[in-house]
Amino acid sequence: MQIGMIGLGKMGGNMAQRLRRGGHDVVGYDRDPAISDVGSLKELVDRLEAPRAVWVMVPAGQPTRATVDQLRDLLSEGDIVIDGGNSHYKDDQRHAADLAARGLGFVDVGVSGGVWGIDYGYALMVGGEDAHVQRLMPIFDTLKPEGEDGFVHAGGVGAGHFAKMVHNGIEYGMMQAFAEGWELLEASDAVTDVPGTFKSWRHGTVIRSWLLDLLVRALEADPDLAELKGYAEDSGEGRWTVQAAVDHAVPLPAITASLYARFASRQTDSPAMKMVAALRNQFGGHAVASVEGQKAKGADSPGADVTPPAEAER
Structure with missing residues (x-):
């Protein structure tokens, strides 16, 4: 079948290649013109025959939201948007409702396989309406590993990304x-x-x-x-x-x-452990290494001005 692929990075680019190897017609769009088949999202939509299927493979969050919003205004009734990034499942539900108001379908796909997926296949966790998922099965069958495992229609919209x-x-x-x-x-x-x-x-x-x-x-x-x-x-x-x-x-x-x-x-010097060290020194005179390389106090000198409570940790 024919599909548009938005985002041709390490994952999206390899997935597009695997789909082409499987005989599918892939029209790819990327902000990098050196690897893009078209110059804009509008050109991508114009190149696809209705009813269209467009797979979004860009970073989760605002980049995905912005792309889905643009597609909502470019696509026609009966088209399907697939989000294959690592979006939050609640974003999926909002996107599906927004697109449904325009007569557009939405399917979310959790994809696992990394850089090895191009050769060994991708594990696909899919969420969406049965009719939309069934229409896209030729794409899913090509992307997933050979055999029966590696694919699940996990439930309704959001289930794929939740899984x-x-x-x-x-x-x-x-x-x-x-x-x-x-x-x-x-x-x-x-x-x-x-x-x-x-x-x-x-x-x-x-x-x-x-x-x-x-x-x-x-x-x-x-x-x-x-x-x-x-x-x-x-x-x-x-x-x-x-x-x-x-x-x-x-x-x-x-x-x-x-x-x-x-x-x-990510902490080269843990702030919390600094406090743990300070407290141990206060109640027990435990050795503490200072930033300036100060010598540690002896174990029997908690400080002349501090009287540790009887129940203090020893």
Whole structure:
């Protein structure tokens, strides 16, 4: 079938290529004229035959909202807009209602697969009306991995991005668990082949996974990870997962802790831990390293002007 693809970056560009390999007619638009098939969104819409299908693959938030708003004014009744970015599911619901007032369909798709998806396929989590999803199945069948798995029509509008949000929250927790295990192995004198240990877990163990395969690949390239800085951004979906858990009163201790660990990675000198160090020094005279390299006070000198309460932590 024919489809418009807006956003030809690492994900959108590779998806467009996979679709073309599958025999589909893809008209791509990107702000970079060097990789764009058309010069504007209007030209893209004009190149497509009605009823049109247009896939939006731009950053979530305002870029997606602005693109959907423009398409609302350019498309015709019966056309469908697909949001394949990492949008919030509540944005999907607003977009669907806004587009429906113009006779336009809306489908949200959570996409997972990264840069490897072009060859191995993308996991697709789809939300929308049955009729809209069925019309787009030729596209979904080409993008997803071969076989029966890798695709789900998760529910109505917003369900695709909600499922992807939870997927990414789980991913945060799994990545953090692998990272903590690696740090402990590195700190131990008992294990002398840390990369080999992880490699041995790729077969026959209950934690074998694609993430483990990627971890082994990273260690083969840089066994001590010396070329990397211990800093990790979050895409936003980890935060949304935790917020959704609060909204639904669902406990997510592992996922929440993994999100906070990413926040901690951005602090070269934790303000909170400064206060912990200061308090320990006040009540117990514990050693404290000052910014100026001040010598720590002795353990038996909490300060002449402070009398610690009897119940103070020791």
